[in-house]
Amino acid sequence: xxxxxxxxxxxxxxYCGEKKLMAVRxxxxxxxxxxxxxxxxxxxxxxxxxxxxxxxxxxxxxTVVHVAPPAFxxxxxxxxxxxxxxxxxxxxxIIRTSRLETLKIGMELELDFSPKPQxxxxxxxxxxxxxxxx
Amino acid sequence: MRAKPLAxxxxxxxxxxxxxxxxxxxxxxxxxxxxAFQRVEKLDPGKDIKTAxxxxxxxxxxxxxxxxxxxxxxxxxxxxxxxxxxxxxASSGAALRCGIMAIKSGMFDIxxxxxxEKMTNLPTPEVTSILAxxxxxxxxxxxxxxxxxxxxxxxxxxxxxxxxxxxxxxQVAVKNHKNGALNPKAHMQREVTIDDVMKSxxxxxxxxxxxxxxxxxxxxxxxxxxxxxxxxxxDNYVHIIGTGxxxxxxxxxERESLTTIKAAKAAAQEAYKMADLKPKDIDVAEVHDCxxxxxxIAYEDLGLCRPGQGGKFVESGTPSLTxxxxxxxxxxxxxxxxxxxxxxxxxxxxxxxQLTGQADRRQVEDAEIGLAHNLGGSGxxxxxHILRSS
Numbered sequence: 001x002x003x004x005x006x007x008x009x010x011x012x013x014x015y016c017g018e019k020k021l022m023a024v025r026x027x028x029x030x031x032x033x034x035x036x037x038x039x040x041x042x043x044x045x046x047x048x049x050x051x052x053x054x055x056x057x058x059x060x061x062x063t064v065v066h067v068a069p070p071a072f073x074x075x076x077x078x079x080x081x082x083x084x085x086x087x088x089x090x091x092x093x094i095i096r097t098s099r100l101e102t103l104k105i106g107m108e109l110e111l112d113f114s115p116k117p118q119x120x121x122x123x124x125x126x127x128x129x130x131x132x133x134x
Numbered sequence: 135m136r137a138k139p140l141a142x143x144x145x146x147x148x149x150x151x152x153x154x155x156x157x158x159x160x161x162x163x164x165x166x167x168x169x170a171f172q173r174v175e176k177l178d179p180g181k182d183i184k185t186a187x188x189x190x191x192x193x194x195x196x197x198x199x200x201x202x203x204x205x206x207x208x209x210x211x212x213x214x215x216x217x218x219x220x221x222x223x224a225s226s227g228a229a230l231r232c233g234i235m236a237i238k239s240g241m242f243d244i245x246x247x248x249x250x251e252k253m254t255n256l257p258t259p260e261v262t263s264i265l266a267x268x269x270x271x272x273x274x275x276x277x278x279x280x281x282x283x284x285x286x287x288x289x290x291x292x293x294x295x296x297x298x299x300x301x302x303x304x305q306v307a308v309k310n311h312k313n314g315a316l317n318p319k320a321h322m323q324r325e326v327t328i329d330d331v332m333k334s335x336x337x338x339x340x341x342x343x344x345x346x347x348x349x350x351x352x353x354x355x356x357x358x359x360x361x362x363x364x365x366x367x368x369d370n371y372v373h374i375i376g377t378g379x380x381x382x383x384x385x386x387x388e389r390e391s392l393t394t395i396k397a398a399k400a401a402a403q404e405a406y407k408m409a410d411l412k413p414k415d416i417d418v419a420e421v422h423d424c425x426x427x428x429x430x431i432a433y434e435d436l437g438l439c440r441p442g443q444g445g446k447f448v449e450s451g452t453p454s455l456t457x458x459x460x461x462x463x464x465x466x467x468x469x470x471x472x473x474x475x476x477x478x479x480x481x482x483x484x485x486x487x488q489l490t491g492q493a494d495r496r497q498v499e500d501a502e503i504g505l506a507h508n509l510g511g512s513g514x515x516x517x518x519h520i521l522r523s524s
Contacts, residue, residue, distance in 0.1 A: 033388075035273055063340075066339070125276065
């Protein structure tokens with residue numbers, strides 16, 4: 001029998017590489033968590049399991065970044081926000097859109113993934129992001 | 135009944151804040167320490183100060199870690215042990231709590247507490263990256279979040295939920311620059327207009343460059359004693375009568391509300407309770423205006439106005455120097471500057487000057503009770519102190 005996948009950040013991004021957005025759910029109180037962790041932030045239980053999330057979310061808040069750190073400079077101006085998944089858990093994300101002026105709190109967004117980066121140094125995580133629904 | 139003091143402050147020192155070219159962090163700290171030592175002649179610092187707690191956020195600015203022993207020894211403190219305290223922008227607020235605990239434990243009678251940051255050696259994008267390390271790496275930084283970005287997310291929520299305006303945020307900057315223009319130690323000693331702020335370059339919408347605090351070099355320090363000892367050393371001492379510290383989820387997205395900083399509310403409640411005081415008792419306050427929206431949220435979290443009313447509160451003039459609760463009389467992080475590790479104790483320096491009647495052109499008449507509100511990161515740490523004149 002294979003061991004269940006550990007509730008780690010590395011594992012979260014491994015799942016992103018498989019185009020899956022996963023949260024950790026507390027078996028006892030059903031609380032969903034991103035970032036994943038071993039001890040439930042609500043009830044302190046250490047019985048947690050991975051739960052796959054859907055692709056739909058709504059925009060809770062956002063900003064348009066004009067002054068960015070070197071790694072993101074080529075993308076400016078770009079939008080980042082907090083998205084609430086239909087399952088209720090929230091996640092920070094880049095919001096890809098060609099029309100920054102149409103961003104609105106409460107708008108529906110759709111999840112997508114970028115291919116794994118080629119960087120040679122840690123971390124080598126693939127990225128998730130959100131975009132406007134088609 | 136008046137709350138019993140936890141510790142007393144017998145002296146303070148602050149370096150000139152600004153772009154201090156050619157000066158090392160340790161030298162800035164010595165500048166602040168020297169001022170503190172000169173204020174209290176009856177003290178023999180090398181002999182009497184038995185330990186030090188020094189806040190510093192990052193070793194990356196000067197390629198120098200282990201900086202507390204360096205700073206303390208440059209202040210002439212040998213062999214008294216010095217411990218570095220790091221809680222991002224609340225580093226020296228947290229260092230002050232360590233100092234209070236050291237006094238309260240009975241282990242030490244006289245303690246030096248302070249903070250320092252030398253930030254301007256590096257170009258702004260690198261400084262921004264170093265500051266961003268106080269945000270969560272795998273979820274926030276990895277997703278292109280910056281520090282202004284995190285506070286911008288709160289600003290967007292505040293605008294959406296309460297109708298707060300960019301003009302109201304701009305008024306925080308205008309007010310703090312007006313105060314900073316009267317502070318000879320401030321980084322940017324000049325006034326700005328609403329128009330200057332509104333037309334300034336966007337950093338992370340809705341925050342513009344004039345909504346952001348400054349990248350500054352500076353140091354600050356306090357000399358703490360047990361309350362009984364204070365009047366033997368000086369006539370100019372103040373009492374610390376309340377301290378509170380709390381934390382919230384490290385990532386912003388895990389919080390229930392983005393229009394309040396829960397940790398600041400909890401820290402304030404703890405400090406008010408200890409001081410046996412209420413928000414209406416505060417005469418003067420220094421709050422953590424790393425971004426203008428942070429000051430608006432601070433008014434609400436400290437109970438100085440109702441939730442959502444922070445924009446209207448600044449508009450009303452209540453927190454102006456001539457208002458009924460002057461806030462950030464020093465100029466705040468916005469105009470005095472924000473040398474990250476030095477900020478927490480720099481706030482206390484201003485309160486000390488106010489409560490001992492030494493604030494010169496910024497003096498708030500009859501100020502007896504002062505409050506300091508110091509945030510770390512996007513509010514994962516919050517530290518609140520309440521001081522009373524002697």
